[in-house]
Amino acid sequence: MVMKKRSLYCALMLVLLAAMLWTCAVNPVTGKRELMLLSEANEVALGQQTDAEVIATYGLYDDAALTAYVAQIGQRMAALSHRPGLKYSFKVLDTPVVNAFAVPGGYIYLTRGIMSYLNDEAELAGVIGHELGHVCARHTATQYTRAQLVQVGLGLGSMLSEDFRKYAGIASFGVNLLFLRFSRDNERQADDLGVEYSSKAGYDANAMAEFFNTLEQMDGSSSSSGLPEWFSTHPNPEDRIGAVRRKTAEWQQKLANIKFVTNKDQYLAAVNGMVYGEDPRQGYVDGQAFYHPTLKFVLPLPSNWTVNNTPSQLQFLAPNQDAAIMLTAAGGQTAQAAASAFVQQSGATVQKNDAVTLNGLPVQRVLSSVTTESGTLTVLSYFIQKDNLVYTLHGMSDPAKYSSYSSTFTGTMGQFKNLTDAAKMQIKPTLLSVKTNKSAGTVAAALRSSGVAEKELATMALLNGKKLEDRLSANTKFKLISK
Secondary structure, eight states, rough: HHHHHHHHHHHHHHHHHHHHHOOOEEEEOOOOEEEOOOHHHHHHHHHHHHHHHHHHHOOSSOOHHHHHHHHHHHHHTTTTTTTTTTTTTTESOOOOOOEEEETTTTTEEEHHHHHHHHHHHHHHHHHHHHHHHHHHHHHHHHHHHHHHHHHOOOSSSSSHHHHHHHHHHOOOOOHHHHOOOHHHHHHHHHHHHHHHHHTTTTBHHHHHHHHHHHHHOOOOOOOSOOOOHHHHHHHTTTTTHHHHHHHHHHHHHHTTSOOOOOOHHHHHHHHTOOSSSOOOGOEEETTTTEETTTTEEEEEEOTOOOEEEEOOOEEEETTTTSSEEEEEEEEOOOHHHHHOOOOOOOOEEEEEEEEEEEEEEEEEEEEEEEETTTEEEEEEEEEETTTEEEEEEEEEEEEHHHHHHHHHHHHHHHTTTTOOHHHHHSSOEEEEEEEOOSSSSSSSHHHHHTOOGEEEHHHHHHHHTTTTOOOEEOOOEEEEEEO
């Protein structure tokens, strides 16, 4: 045993030595050399791969004008950054989760959730600058290096939940980067760079501190998209708001010839009419069922199971995360062909395979065992043909627990059916709308005069980065939500 441990230690040290000899890159921000297992060319290639995965998993928000607006501000700031030679990309994701993130190679994303809570262009510039900071300081590339070292045993613990990796279906490393936490030192450095870049672009970076104050007041409740919230991936450094304000004062003194702006009206005009919260047209839960008005299907939801709904996959996770039901859809084949492809691609050992008709739809039903990196799973699969698509549903658990979940799998997947209820199909999303208060007064007074219910006052004040007792001058624009 001692010899085995010694051999393993020597092997690991050789891997580490090889990695150190492979590359020690110069950090573009600090100018210091650091261990980096990702060249800039490979960083860009990983970014391109991850970008495709991010878009497929979470979807882009369908508003060309808003996307162009964000990209124009982002490109202007990127030109002022420590890595102006990268080919940057700025995109808005169609998810209500409040987050922004960057992946290697200059790919930067803001969710429409975070866009809802920003209140002026300077706040937007602060968030973009923060993510540019992560790219320029190569924080995401460092995360990649750290993850690679963990994979060969040169690290402690697991960066991702075993259950999530096993059941959630997000298997590629690129998307998994989104679930890694930065260090507080990384966050502080990104804050400093965000202040620098937004100040150089002519924005009042004090707005960045205002937005962090808004984030701290939010409850951080997660949506059903599977994407983490801001503080899950961006830990809050000590005295963050004070540090941003001090750094802002330093840069405004250095750039005394610049007139710093916030451009509140321009920003509110850009987000006016944007979808707020979950978009029911992409699927929603009502009672104990999941409805998809666009694809026109309904599926029962097992009691107390969690829903993760993304453009690429619907996931139901058991309360103990020891079982899952997943749904995907694809065209171009029959149910039988889809079943055969699954068996071949997964290497499944088939225990039962039969054709049935459920709720008027042709179905190929397969019970199998599938070996994964995390062990063997028992999988009950339904391949359902509907409207030129094949809907693939997998109910899966450990073999020892399958008997306790089999009735749930059958009762859920076997009740997949066409959605015909017009009221369920005609549901509309909630939208952001911009109003103007006519007279000076408190935020609470402005909201009440716009018809906001008492129980919603605090929520709407937070949406505007305000407290109810704060005062608004006459003719000030603010956000509301409406159907």
